[in-house]
Amino acid sequence: MKPITASLTALFAFAILSLEGSDRFITLSNLPMGTKEEPLVLRTYFPDPGLGREVMANHDLGFRARKYSPGKGDVDGFVDPIRGIPGAIGVNFGSELSICWDTTECRLLYAWQGGFLDMTQYWGKPESGRRKGFDYVPSLVGELIYLARGSHPVGIFDHYTEAPKPVFTGYRIVEGVPEFSCQIGKATIRVRIEPGEKPLEIVKKYTIEGAKEFGYFESGYKFKEEKTGPDTFTITLQGKPVSSEGAADEDPDYSTDNPNAGWGEALYTNLGCFACHSKDGTRGHGPSFAGLFGAERTITGFDRPVTADESYIEESIVNPMAKVVDTYPAGYMPPYPIDKKQIKSLTLFIKTLADE
Amino acid sequence: MKFPNIFLIVAVALAPAIYSSEPYTIETIPFPEGVPPEVGAIGFTPSGDLAVALRRSDLIVATPTQDPTKFEWRLFASGLHNACGMNIVSDDEIIVSQMAELTRLVDTDKDGSADLYESLASPWGMSGNYHETNHLVPDGKGGYFVAIGTASHNGPVFYNVKGDYSKVGRRGRNFAAATWKGWVLHIDQEGETTPWASGFRMHNGILLDSKGNLWSGDNQGDWKAATPFYHVEQGNFYGHVSSLVWDPDWDSAIDPLDLPLEKINAMKTPPAIQLPHAEMNRSASEPVEIPEGDVFGPYGGQILLPDNNGERLTRLMLEEVDGIYQGACAQFWEGNGLRLGNNRIVFSPDKTTLYVGQTSRGWGQIAEGLQRISFSGNDPFDVKTMTLTKTGFRLEFTDMLPEDAASSEHFKFTRHRYEDTGNYGGDKLDESEIGTTEVRLVDDRTIEIDLEKLEDSGWVYEMKMDGFSSAKGQGLRTGLFYYTVNRLKP
Numbered sequence: 001m002k003p004i005t006a007s008l009t010a011l012f013a014f015a016i017l018s019l020e021g022s023d024r025f026i027t028l029s030n031l032p033m034g035t036k037e038e039p040l041v042l043r044t045y046f047p048d049p050g051l052g053r054e055v056m057a058n059h060d061l062g063f064r065a066r067k068y069s070p071g072k073g074d075v076d077g078f079v080d081p082i083r084g085i086p087g088a089i090g091v092n093f094g095s096e097l098s099i100c101w102d103t104t105e106c107r108l109l110y111a112w113q114g115g116f117l118d119m120t121q122y123w124g125k126p127e128s129g130r131r132k133g134f135d136y137v138p139s140l141v142g143e144l145i146y147l148a149r150g151s152h153p154v155g156i157f158d159h160y161t162e163a164p165k166p167v168f169t170g171y172r173i174v175e176g177v178p179e180f181s182c183q184i185g186k187a188t189i190r191v192r193i194e195p196g197e198k199p200l201e202i203v204k205k206y207t208i209e210g211a212k213e214f215g216y217f218e219s220g221y222k223f224k225e226e227k228t229g230p231d232t233f234t235i236t237l238q239g240k241p242v243s244s245e246g247a248a249d250e251d252p253d254y255s256t257d258n259p260n261a262g263w264g265e266a267l268y269t270n271l272g273c274f275a276c277h278s279k280d281g282t283r284g285h286g287p288s289f290a291g292l293f294g295a296e297r298t299i300t301g302f303d304r305p306v307t308a309d310e311s312y313i314e315e316s317i318v319n320p321m322a323k324v325v326d327t328y329p330a331g332y333m334p335p336y337p338i339d340k341k342q343i344k345s346l347t348l349f350i351k352t353l354a355d356e
Numbered sequence: 357m358k359f360p361n362i363f364l365i366v367a368v369a370l371a372p373a374i375y376s377s378e379p380y381t382i383e384t385i386p387f388p389e390g391v392p393p394e395v396g397a398i399g400f401t402p403s404g405d406l407a408v409a410l411r412r413s414d415l416i417v418a419t420p421t422q423d424p425t426k427f428e429w430r431l432f433a434s435g436l437h438n439a440c441g442m443n444i445v446s447d448d449e450i451i452v453s454q455m456a457e458l459t460r461l462v463d464t465d466k467d468g469s470a471d472l473y474e475s476l477a478s479p480w481g482m483s484g485n486y487h488e489t490n491h492l493v494p495d496g497k498g499g500y501f502v503a504i505g506t507a508s509h510n511g512p513v514f515y516n517v518k519g520d521y522s523k524v525g526r527r528g529r530n531f532a533a534a535t536w537k538g539w540v541l542h543i544d545q546e547g548e549t550t551p552w553a554s555g556f557r558m559h560n561g562i563l564l565d566s567k568g569n570l571w572s573g574d575n576q577g578d579w580k581a582a583t584p585f586y587h588v589e590q591g592n593f594y595g596h597v598s599s600l601v602w603d604p605d606w607d608s609a610i611d612p613l614d615l616p617l618e619k620i621n622a623m624k625t626p627p628a629i630q631l632p633h634a635e636m637n638r639s640a641s642e643p644v645e646i647p648e649g650d651v652f653g654p655y656g657g658q659i660l661l662p663d664n665n666g667e668r669l670t671r672l673m674l675e676e677v678d679g680i681y682q683g684a685c686a687q688f689w690e691g692n693g694l695r696l697g698n699n700r701i702v703f704s705p706d707k708t709t710l711y712v713g714q715t716s717r718g719w720g721q722i723a724e725g726l727q728r729i730s731f732s733g734n735d736p737f738d739v740k741t742m743t744l745t746k747t748g749f750r751l752e753f754t755d756m757l758p759e760d761a762a763s764s765e766h767f768k769f770t771r772h773r774y775e776d777t778g779n780y781g782g783d784k785l786d787e788s789e790i791g792t793t794e795v796r797l798v799d800d801r802t803i804e805i806d807l808e809k810l811e812d813s814g815w816v817y818e819m820k821m822d823g824f825s826s827a828k829g830q831g832l833r834t835g836l837f838y839y840t841v842n843r844l845k846p
Binding site for chain 1: 388392410413414429430434436437454456457470471473474475478481482483484509511512513514515516518519520521523526527528529533534779780
């Protein structure tokens with residue numbers, strides 16, 4: 001779904017905000033980033049790119065609720081939950097690696113490359129400084145290279161009953177990198193996660209205390225395990241572009257009564273459209289959505305321009321090869337087999353960006 | 357953008373009849389260039405540095421300077437998710453309540469910034485709704501009281517919820533879909549959690565006063581007709597029904613939103629003070645006790661309650677009547693260079709200056725930053741305390757009164773009451789004028805006023821006062837007061 005290229009690195013380089021010779025404060029910029037030498041830790045709401053229930057096993061499930069009107073109270077219709085992760089911590093090492101580590105599951109949920117987070121949805125536009133919109137979950141900038149699957153990768157084999165819930169106990173900054181700490185039963189697990197030496201590598205340095213027998217297993221990813229001491233080991237995980245098949249089998253139910261732009265915006269994040277189609281006019285692998293709707297498009301192999309109306313956008317989602325915009329590569333985007341309401345919602349969302 | 361360094365306040369020129377800010381001055385303190393000044397929490401370290409937790413991530417500190425533009429800010433901690441409560445333990449250790457947990461920040465290597473972020477406790481849930489912020493106050497025994505705010509219908513919840521999710525708690529305007537929303541929790545030194553009190557909507561600020569009483573404001577809205585100020589006691593329910601779903605003794609078959617109003621009214625503890633929304637305080641935030649003595653003017657021991665949606669700080673005069681707390685409110689500060697968005701306040705270590713942190717956080721108009729209000733040392737002429745008598749009210753003034761002050765033409769009373777419902781806010785009900793039967797000078801600083809009608813059970817008495825100065829000719833600083841009569845003097 002999202003092939004890796006080096007050009008993205010350059011694309012996001014502008015977002016580095018370090019102030020020369022002074023502390024690095026978070027500023028009005030909605031694209032905060034760290035560097036490999038000085039990683040940036042940020043606790044916020046995180047997008048959920050398709051984590052399965054087996055990964056989010058210690059979370060409860062939100063449920064659809066009746067719509068509420070401030071004037072009338074309960075009204076017809078429903079509000080569905082949205083995808084998001086409430087209590088995770090992000091770490092950005094520059095364009096090479098970003099990670100999302102969760103304090104409820106006490107594990108790495110996903111990793112990506114390119115940029116870090118676009119906080120606009122949560123922090124608001126700099127001019128107004130306000131939370132914006134109904135869905136205030138930040139969006140990922142870059143491309144997913146790891147998405148957790150299966151149960152917790154660290155197995156503690158001291159107990160043969162069901163493993164107790166992990167309890168997050170905090171983190172310590174060691175040489176600039178947070179070392180997360182959690183308790184599973186009597187065992188203490190500490191882990192530092194950093195970029196590896198090779199492209200797409202993620203290095204996890206573990207210390208496990210209070211457990212006699214433990215092991216590591218990662219579902220769906222190649223990894224190398226190196227014992228570094230009696231209580232310590234290092235996992236070098238080989239990341240890879242996360243295909244749509246890598247996402248959860250048990251997707252939460254997104255069905256709503258009517259297609260709407262808000263839903264489309266959620267899909268824009270969750271389906272990964274953002275990786276190639278910007279919202280602000282920045283050129284990516286695919287054309288930006290900014291100012292797209294209603295514009296005249298020059299199509300490779302067509303004599304005359306085509307207007308980007310509803311049918312054009314719907315066709316481009318279902319059959320991206322039908323009309324490829326001039327100067328963009330053909331065959332880059334896979335077809336997205338999503339239902340009509342989702343297509344309609346995405347189209348409505350793209351429509352909202354017509355004036356950008 | 358440039359702010360004038362000092363707004364010198366000239367009472368006669370600027371102030372409306374009911375209010376004057378003299379003899380205080382206000383200054384604006386800038387943050388580093390480009391840093392959004394969205395203040396979640398403020399406090400002083402033992403060595404006198406001011407620490408400010410900002411919404412997006414950072415906790416910054418600076419040594420206050422006389423020139424408000426010369427603060428040199430440095431980073432103590434970062435990566436925090438909307439920390440709205442802060443307790444400074446030492447120069448190297450700060451406890452914050454962020455969205456997900458109570459976190460201990462420690463600078464173990466003494467290089468000026470925290471390297472240990474220890475999770476102390478995380479008993480509450482997170483639905484994913486942006487509105488669920490928390491505030492804390494130390495219990496004086498190594499533990500904390502934490503106020504757990506509810507969610508807003510203006511935002512959704514997530515599929516993945518931290519803690520437990522309640523479908524029933526999700527209903528309504530402000531809702532308690534995740535564990536312990538709408539509660540005050542007590543977390544002891546060992547990290548053990550005790551649910552303390554329920555029924556809160558958005559108690560954005562709690563206080564443990566010097567006598568050991570726990571207080572909190574709350575925000576006008578559903579189940580809060582006006583802006584209430586509560587004396588928070590263990591086991592009590594304060595009216596916002598959604599929180600009840602997390603009461604371990606609650607019958608899960610009952611949707612609290614379906615309870616009859618009489619039943620809810622019988623269950624709930626009324627506020628010690630009702631602050632009329634328009635006139636006094638639209639959005640109560642962090643209450644703080646004014647230092648004892650005269651160091652910040654004549655109001656020592658009273659409580660200041662900032663308005664997060666008004667250019668004002670409200671002064672609360674509490675007293676114990678028939679075993680419960682009740683009292684009066686009046687404006688301490690209104691307008692005169694103070695921004696909207698007043699969220700957190702703290703007194704400087706020498707107690708002469710009040711620092712005010714502001715944020716708009718997605719509601720109201722943009723209003724954010726840091727200001728400070730300093731006392732000149734010259735007392736204003738004002739009502740120091742308004743207390744209840746068996747027949748009316750007693751006003752103690754800060755200075756000597758002229759003989760002719762004790763005249764009924766200077767005092768106009770009305771009264772009204774409120775009814776909390778599931779709808780947003782509430783009007784003043786049964787409002788009527790109340791005549792005075794006698795106004796007398798008790799001594800050279802005290803006036804007593806007898807009223808035609810004085811009743812309890814939540815009547816709010818409005819007093820408007822004007823038409824006289826002090827014996828020395830100093831004008832009255834404040835002229836509008838509201839006293840909430842929960843109980844009559846036995």
